[in-house]
Amino acid sequence: MFRLPKVLASVVSALVVATGLTVLGPSTSAEAVPATIPLTIKNSSGRSEPVYVYNLGTELSSGRQGWADANGTFHPWPAGGNPPTPAPNASIAGPANGQTRTIRMPKFSGRVYFSIGQKIVFKVTTGGLVQPAVQNPSDPNRNILFNWSEYTLNDAGLWINSTQVDMFSAPYAVGVKLANGTVKNTGRLKPGGYNAVFNQLRSAGWGGLIQNRPDGTPLRALSPGHGIEAGGLSAGVMNDYINRVWSRYSSSTLTVTPFANQPNTKYYGRVSGNVMNFTNGSGAVVTSFQKPDSDSVFGCYKLLDAPNDLVRGPISRTLCAGYNRSTLLTNPNQPDPNNANFYRDAVTNHYSRIIHGQMVDGKAYGFAFDDVGAHESLVHDGNPQEAFMTLEPFN
Known part of the structure; x- marks a missing residue:
């Protein structure tokens, strides 16, 4: 079921005491942060398959769970059932390769998912949204190529990350445009970094984290905890x-x-x-x-x-x-x-080590508290003008 992402929960709720950052007070930033901001998605993946985008999360003004359409309008999830029932189609048509698509982000704590080639299967149970859990071999999304960014947009600004806490998969970077027009980016892999992550995991003896399509094409590498759950990594490895x-x-x-x-x-x-x-x-x-x-x-x-x-x-x-x-x-x-x-x-955590080593800025969310010491792939601004997500090449 959906909850505030652990990564951003750790950042936002303990921001001042845990990191020493200064957060703009509501009296200042509430005027600066509108009800929605643009999110521009650029497809530089080099792939020809269609892209589907989903903006899912918790509406901060009401605490309700749901999804936002391309205009940033909130739609609550229906009641759901047990067993879970199919969720409404929350997909937004993403940009074709070489193109961009701009949608609106409301004041949410949630995730922007994207999938390549197929829509993600979401279901709703009595407790809320059931998220993909591909460490489970019977999950309907097991052979779908997808990934997500976590974000919080509230009166204090925008926090948006590139996360590998659950898995490393389809490469992407995120960014935020400041009021002065400059853009802060993170999450970009070095040239050749995508394939290097998989190759280095195999060399380290952690290739059991990798999930392939039936034709052998890598889809993702599970994080070590999920790898233990799926049987791809020894429970006593540490x-x-x-x-x-x-x-x-x-x-x-x-x-x-x-x-x-x-x-x-x-x-x-x-x-x-x-x-x-x-x-x-x-x-x-x-x-x-x-x-x-x-x-x-x-x-x-x-x-x-x-x-x-x-x-x-x-x-x-x-x-x-x-x-x-x-x-x-x-x-x-x-x-x-x-x-x-x-x-x-x-x-050591070779998964986190390898991913950090392949990032242009050295920053990643290789585990939930990679923000200790500010080594995480997160950008924040108290007066965001625009957010960015770039689907990166698979090389």
């Missing part, structure tokens, strides 16, 4: 690193400084038995974590759950980043600000 971290901090202290703009707010982690306890400067235990498994690390959830609070969530985000980037053993002060230190251990 165990050796997790065990070494547990051993190290049984006899030394891990210091976490979770807020970029609050350098004096620190928490101190020590392992005792199966628990890592974090204390504040007064020595009081503020939260504790059981020893995580690989899926908890990759998903930044379960045993590394990160609620939107001011203590456990920020500590968990930092731990999650340190585990995925394999920096917890090389730096006892987290987060490590130097991306030259990331992914250096033999046991």
Whole structure:
């Protein structure tokens, strides 16, 4: 069912405290941000198949789930059923190769999906929209080529990302035009980067993440957590690193400084038995974590759950980043600000490592809290004039 995307939930709801960014107040930005803004989609994919676009999410003014048409008009989902029933056709005809199409984005937290060649199958259950889950081999979208961007447009502006948190698939970049006419972009692969991701996953022994069409053409690479679920990656793939971290901090202290703009707010982690306890400067235990498994690390959830609070969530985000980037053993002060230190251990999140390495700007959402230290593929502006999505070449 649809919910605020985890990536943007982490960015927007904790933006000031977790990243140190300044958000324009409603009194300023409500006047600047209209009810809808244009989204221009450019098709540079080099492919001849038709493109279908979907703008799905939660209408922020009402909290209702639904979809927006090309004019940005909101349509709520019908009641749905159990088993799920077909959703209304929310598709918008996308641009042909070499062309552009401009639609309107309303004040949503949601996703802009696009598919190439076939429409995505969406269904509605009693709890809302059922999203594609291609780690399930019986999902009707398993052999459809599609991808999505997550965004939030509200009175404080636009946040729009290029996300690989769930999968790496059809390449695209996103952008936002500022009031002065300049454009901020992210998500663009290096020339040859699309094929390089698949080839390097195979070389790293993580080729089980790749899902192919029946003819052998790669459709996507699942993220590691979904890969474990689908049987393409060992459930214990991170165990050796997790065990070494547990051993190290049984006899030394891990210091976490979770807020970029609050350098004096620190928490101190020590392992005792199966628990890592974090204390504040007064020595009081503020939260504790059981020893995580690989899926908890990759998903930044379960045993590394990160609620939107001011203590456990920020500590968990930092731990999650340190585990995925394999920096917890090389730096006892987290987060490590130097991306030259990331992914250096033999046991690491190779999926995230490889995708970051193929991005023009080095930024990606290889896991949910890749925004720790601002290494995520996200653009934001408090007074957006226009948003962009570019379908990139498959090379």
